[in-house]
Amino acid sequence: MPASHQTGSTIIPCLRYRDAHAAIDWLCKAFGFAKHAVYENEQGGVEHAQLTYGNGMVMLGEVRDNAFGRHVAQPDEIGGRETQCACVTVANCKSHYQQAKAAGAVIVDDYAEKDYGGAGYSCHDPEGHLWYFGSYDPWQPGQA
DSSP: OOOOGGGOOSSOOEEEETTHHHHHHHHHHHHOOEEEEEEEOTTSOEEEEEEEETTEEEEEEEOOOSTTGGGOOOGGGTTTOOSOOEEEEOSOHHHHHHHHHHTTOEEEEEEEEOTTSSEEEEEEOTTOOEEEEESOOTTSTTOO
16 A cells, blocks of 8 residues: 555655755755754764655765765766756745745756646756756646
């Protein structure tokens, strides 16, 4: 039986950042995430952080040369490209777009109304990770 949408995310994107503290601050300011938890290591770097947006969450930490970290490439290591993209459903996409753009998000695909319903845009954060934000909600009846 599928997990209930009401209990929060069961799939949580995980990201690595060279300056995780700066990324956390920027993601909260530009995209509207909220700090759920931030755990630092002995050097003051971010070992693990959890940011929430509505019922969704992303987890992140500092770039590290460890077993897991060797499986993850940063966008600046692969020509500014990304191998995946977090998709976040937002209530007011145009307002979200304007906030992100004002905070310095690098817009990849401009805000646009979509033929299938809703609106959306995509952008890069300061370390080059690709994000998609849209008002289309596949959990709503008639939108799946």
